[in-house]
Structures are given as structure tokens and as C-alpha cells.
Amino acid sequence: MSTSKPVPPLFQELFIQDGVIKNQVYNVIRDAILQGRLPAAVRVPSSRTLAEMMSISRNSVIAGYDRLMDEGYLVTRRGSGTFVSDCVPDSTVSGYYQQIKQPKEKPAVGRLNSDVTSLRRLCSESQKGNNAKRLFSVGVGCTDLFPHNLWGRLLGRVWRQSRQELGLHTDPAGYKPLRKAICDYIQTTRGVICHENQIMIVSGIQQAVNITAQALLSQGSEVWLDDPGYNGARGAFTAAGAVVRPVKVDINGMDIHDGIKHYPEARLVYTTPSHQFPLGGTLSLARRLALLDWAEANQAWIFEDDYNSEFRYTARSLQALQGLDKHDRVIYAGTFSKMMYPEFRLGFLIIPQALQEQFITSKYFSVLCTGYLEQAVLARFISEGHYACHVRRIRKACHERKSALTAAIEHYLPGKMTVHSSDSGIHLVCWLNDGISGKEIEAKANQLGMGIQSFERYCQRSLPDKGVLLGFANHSPQELWDGIRQLSQII
The missing domain is CATH 3.90.1150.10 (Aspartate Aminotransferase, domain 1)
Structure with missing residues (x-):
């Protein structure tokens, strides 16, 4: 036979009405105090009494009471029991109550960037159905073939050896062994010409585009973009205040002569020469050379997005546009998310020497540096031959x-x-x-x-x-x- 004291009617009504279950003690009592339903100085039942009434573990009630006391909603008085605090201001209680009862008006906002506002539809479309498991989803690699066990072993090895490494790798350009591994790999497989010091580790192509926009573009700068083309790049350039100019596309990739004819003053050209997105064409050699010549003559920059070059099935990967560049006008970007999985947010930039300081500064003041652990594992994954x-x-x-x-x-x-x-x-x-x-x-x-x-x-x-x-x-x-x-x- 229970010896607990009966629960006061106020608390019986409160918990029956709110349908409290395990782990809800804190929320129910807190909300009742803020709504004025439990006034100051009201004594609360003992933990044992409340637990029996609710038919849950007493530990759950104790945990809820402890949190309420930590946050100042309840106070204990030696020899008397636990009470609702009288230090919760009336204005807080009434304000909370009004918030619950009164419909909120939309807060006044300042003037919005009209260009960014116009991107809401673009962002909404990109997010809609953005689930890698949906059949026929675009932009998702073979996630079912990711080498979980091997990656786990490498991760464990790196973590065990990282005690002395933590805090030593905050270089905005990225983890040096990874930059070296990438440099060796892409020179062999993609015909890129670079030094490891030109490589910057980024969180995928999207961050690469954003850093480029911050470093090179100002309000009103013109940028060429394939039409149809990658809307992530369109969004990033527009958000930076640039004017994105649509350039025609055909089976030979971006129509360079169309861009020169209509937008000769462009500051930057965004192109996917190895696999035009979304139509899949390859930029012909004649157009590659024409683009490089025009960029040099007009002191413009070329952003080469080589997101897909490794997915060639009957022929060798094409040499990158960057490998043909004799005047250092190409900024080359690559990513690992297509080969690994969408949330694998590591990619890289190869930056012309004249732009390195600008790009390092832009990254430093946007994200400081890239996470160490995943970089360290990827460095081993590449250098030990697993990536190939x-x-x-x-x-x-x-x-x-x-x-x-x-x-x-x-x-x-x-x-x-x-x-x-x-x-x-x-x-x-x-x-x-x-x-x-x-x-x-x-x-x-x-x-x-x-x-x-x-x-x-x-x-x-x-x-x-x-x-x-x-x-x-x-x-x-x-x-x-x-x-x-x-x-x-x-x-």
C-alpha cells in the first residue's frame, strides 16, 4: 500500500490535460509556469508521488525537477519541499502567454537584396526532392559502393595517431599531405600542370565557386555561364552581385564565339569543358584554344569545373583545360563527392600564382580552414592507392x-x-x-x-x-x- 501523499488537484488537472508521458515532466511544468497556470510559491508534489500518478520511473521525474531547478523555475526550501519560484518576472509570464494566444505579425525587415531574393525559386527547386535514395536522382554517385570497412580502418588509424596533430593544421589552404597527394594524382590522371602550393582544399565545388566570386567579382561584374548550365554557380555569382550572362551550348560544349560576340567585357567564364552540365557535351579543342586566347587578350579569368572527368567509360579522361593554359588564366576545381557520396564535402582548387593571396584571404574570412580528420583520411586513401x-x-x-x-x-x-x-x-x-x-x-x-x-x-x-x-x-x-x-x- 502506497504511503505517498495525494497529488494536489491543480497538478492532477495539469498532467491529465497535457497527457504527460515519460521525459515530458520538464516541458509540462515549465510551460505551465510561463503561461501563468502554476503561480509563484505553489508547492509541487514529491517526485515519488508524481511518478506514481503518472506511472513512470521516478528517475524521469527527478531529472525533470533537477533541470527546472537548474534553470530557476523551481526552488527547494529545507524542510518544506519544492516550490514554483517567485523570481520569474510577471512580464516574462504575460509575454509568453501573449505569444501563445496572439497570432504573430510578420516582423518588419529592412531592405533585401533583390538579386538574392530572386534566387528563392532556384534554391527551392534545387532542394525539392533532394534525396540521394530517390530513383533517378541527378548528381549522385555510387553510394552503395563506398568502401565503408576500408575507410573505417583508415579513420581509426588516423584518429589513434592524431593526439599530437590536433590543432596543428589550421592552414586555410588545407592539410598539406592531402594537397601533395591530390597534386600527384591529378597531374597523372587529368593532365593538370601545378605545384602542391597552388592547391587549396575546399568543401566541394559550391564553396570553390563562392570563394572565386568573393575573390574576383564585384557588383556588376559580368560572368559567362552555359545556358542551360549549373544553377549552383548561377546562384553563387548572383549572390555576389555579379551579372550572369547566358551563353549558348551545343554538342561541342559552350559556344565561345557566342560569348565573345554578346558579352566581350566579361570578367569570368564558368565552364565545364570535360562534361558540360547538364547536356554532357565536351568542349572541342578549337573552342578551348579560342577561350584561352580570348581570356589572355582581355585579362579575364576562367573557372574550370572538372566535376565529372573521371566518369568516362570507353575512353581515357581528357586533358584538363588548365593543362593547355600557357598564361595562367584558369582556376581549376575538382570534387570527391561524386566518387564518394554527396555529403563528402571535400574538393580542391588549383589557383594561378597571381591569385593565391586573394583566394587564401577570401577563404580565411569565410570559413578559416577545412576540417582536419576527413582530410587526413583522404590523404592516406589517395596516397596508398585505394582511390585509384x-x-x-x-x-x-x-x-x-x-x-x-x-x-x-x-x-x-x-x-x-x-x-x-x-x-x-x-x-x-x-x-x-x-x-x-x-x-x-x-x-x-x-x-x-x-x-x-x-x-x-x-x-x-x-x-x-x-x-x-x-x-x-x-x-x-x-x-x-x-x-x-x-x-x-x-x-
């Missing part, structure tokens, strides 16, 4: 998945979709027939939980909405076949 093996494995898997998706489209959707031929990348470009629009396909795919994207989101000018993008790298051939079969049933 991983790349070969991913290429083989992606080639199989790309072939499977192509075959499935040709089998289930003949006459509806035509696959655009490409030897690289981790998404397919499909042209639409029979009057179907990309937005229609995107909407229908979204109903099935698929991440298919239309071209429209990547266009600055109004272009015919006759194409879609389907990512394939993150799913098995059978999943891709099943997905296209489902899609065919609703088109």
Missing part, C-alpha cells in the same frame, strides 16, 4: 548501370524518349517526343518518388522544354529497369 582502385570499380559499375538504363528506356519507352548519346557522366539526357514536356515527366515521376529533372530548372532563357535528366549511378541495373517500367505505365 575505387575509381576503376566505380567506372565499371556506372558503365553497367548506364547501359541498363539506356536499354530499359529503349525497351519500355520507344517513341517517347530518345537517349542522347554520351560516353561520360552519371546521368542520362533524354529528348522527349509526342508533345510530352519535361515538366510533365518530372511531375509524374515525382508521384512515383523518383528524382527525374526537367531541363527548365537549368535554363536562364526560355528554351523548348523537351528534355529530362535521369541519374543512374546510385541504383542497380534491376532497379533501373523496374523504375522505367513503372514510369512507362503512367506516361
Whole structure:
């Protein structure tokens, strides 16, 4: 038979009304005090009594009481018990109560940057359906093939040896052994010409673009961008106050002569020469040389986004535009997130010597430095040869998945979709027939939980909405076949 004192009616009503369960003691009593339902100096039941009434562990009640006392809502009086504090100001209680009862008015805001405000739709579209597990999601590599066990062993080894290393690697340019490993690797595989001191570690391509914009652009600076092109770059340049100029694209990549003709005063050119995003074309040699000559003659800069060069399936990776540059006008950017997984936020910049101080300053005052531990593990992953093996494995898997998706489209959707031929990348470009629009396909795919994207989101000018993008790298051939079969049933 329990010897606990009965619970006062005030507390019975409070806890029954609020439906309190385990771990809610703190929230219920705190809110009741702030709303004025528990006035100052009211005695609260003992922890044992309240626990029995609620049929939960007494420890849960004690934990709630302890936190309320730590924050000053309850006080104990020796020999008397625990009480609601009389030090909670009336204005706090009434203000909180009004907040609950009165609908909030929108706070007044100052003048907003109209250019950034205009990017809300762009940001919303980029975030919508941004889930790597969605079938056909664009921009996601083979996350199912990430070498978890190997990475875990390297991580453990680095962590065990890091006791003397912590706090020593705050260089804005990044962890030096990683910069050396990247330098050796990309000179061999991508034909880049650089020294490790020119390399800066960044948190992916997006940060690379942002640092470049901070370092080189001012209000009103003109920037060339492919149309259709990468909307992340468009957003970063616009947010920096630059004017983004759309340049036509064809099977040979960015139309350099179109850019020179219409926007000869541009300060920066953003280009993806190895695999134009999103259409997949490769910038021809003639256009590469023309772009380099124009940049030198006009003292303009070129940002080479080489995000996808390792995803080539029947031919060797192309030499980077940077490797052809004799005048040091190219800023080269690469990323590891496509080969690893989307949240693997490590990439790198190769900075012309004349710009190094500007870029270091821009990074220092934006993020100071990049996290040490992941850099240290990646340095070992590359230098011990694991990364090169991983790349070969991913290429083989992606080639199989790309072939499977192509075959499935040709089998289930003949006459509806035509696959655009490409030897690289981790998404397919499909042209639409029979009057179907990309937005229609995107909407229908979204109903099935698929991440298919239309071209429209990547266009600055109004272009015919006759194409879609389907990512394939993150799913098995059978999943891709099943997905296209489902899609065919609703088109």
C-alpha cells in the first residue's frame, strides 16, 4: 500500500490535460509556469508521488525537477519541499502567454537584396526532392559502393595517431599531405600542370565557386555561364552581385564565339569543358584554344569545373583545360563527392600564382580552414592507392548501370524518349517526343518518388522544354529497369 501523499488537484488537472508521458515532466511544468497556470510559491508534489500518478520511473521525474531547478523555475526550501519560484518576472509570464494566444505579425525587415531574393525559386527547386535514395536522382554517385570497412580502418588509424596533430593544421589552404597527394594524382590522371602550393582544399565545388566570386567579382561584374548550365554557380555569382550572362551550348560544349560576340567585357567564364552540365557535351579543342586566347587578350579569368572527368567509360579522361593554359588564366576545381557520396564535402582548387593571396584571404574570412580528420583520411586513401582502385570499380559499375538504363528506356519507352548519346557522366539526357514536356515527366515521376529533372530548372532563357535528366549511378541495373517500367505505365 502506497504511503505517498495525494497529488494536489491543480497538478492532477495539469498532467491529465497535457497527457504527460515519460521525459515530458520538464516541458509540462515549465510551460505551465510561463503561461501563468502554476503561480509563484505553489508547492509541487514529491517526485515519488508524481511518478506514481503518472506511472513512470521516478528517475524521469527527478531529472525533470533537477533541470527546472537548474534553470530557476523551481526552488527547494529545507524542510518544506519544492516550490514554483517567485523570481520569474510577471512580464516574462504575460509575454509568453501573449505569444501563445496572439497570432504573430510578420516582423518588419529592412531592405533585401533583390538579386538574392530572386534566387528563392532556384534554391527551392534545387532542394525539392533532394534525396540521394530517390530513383533517378541527378548528381549522385555510387553510394552503395563506398568502401565503408576500408575507410573505417583508415579513420581509426588516423584518429589513434592524431593526439599530437590536433590543432596543428589550421592552414586555410588545407592539410598539406592531402594537397601533395591530390597534386600527384591529378597531374597523372587529368593532365593538370601545378605545384602542391597552388592547391587549396575546399568543401566541394559550391564553396570553390563562392570563394572565386568573393575573390574576383564585384557588383556588376559580368560572368559567362552555359545556358542551360549549373544553377549552383548561377546562384553563387548572383549572390555576389555579379551579372550572369547566358551563353549558348551545343554538342561541342559552350559556344565561345557566342560569348565573345554578346558579352566581350566579361570578367569570368564558368565552364565545364570535360562534361558540360547538364547536356554532357565536351568542349572541342578549337573552342578551348579560342577561350584561352580570348581570356589572355582581355585579362579575364576562367573557372574550370572538372566535376565529372573521371566518369568516362570507353575512353581515357581528357586533358584538363588548365593543362593547355600557357598564361595562367584558369582556376581549376575538382570534387570527391561524386566518387564518394554527396555529403563528402571535400574538393580542391588549383589557383594561378597571381591569385593565391586573394583566394587564401577570401577563404580565411569565410570559413578559416577545412576540417582536419576527413582530410587526413583522404590523404592516406589517395596516397596508398585505394582511390585509384575505387575509381576503376566505380567506372565499371556506372558503365553497367548506364547501359541498363539506356536499354530499359529503349525497351519500355520507344517513341517517347530518345537517349542522347554520351560516353561520360552519371546521368542520362533524354529528348522527349509526342508533345510530352519535361515538366510533365518530372511531375509524374515525382508521384512515383523518383528524382527525374526537367531541363527548365537549368535554363536562364526560355528554351523548348523537351528534355529530362535521369541519374543512374546510385541504383542497380534491376532497379533501373523496374523504375522505367513503372514510369512507362503512367506516361
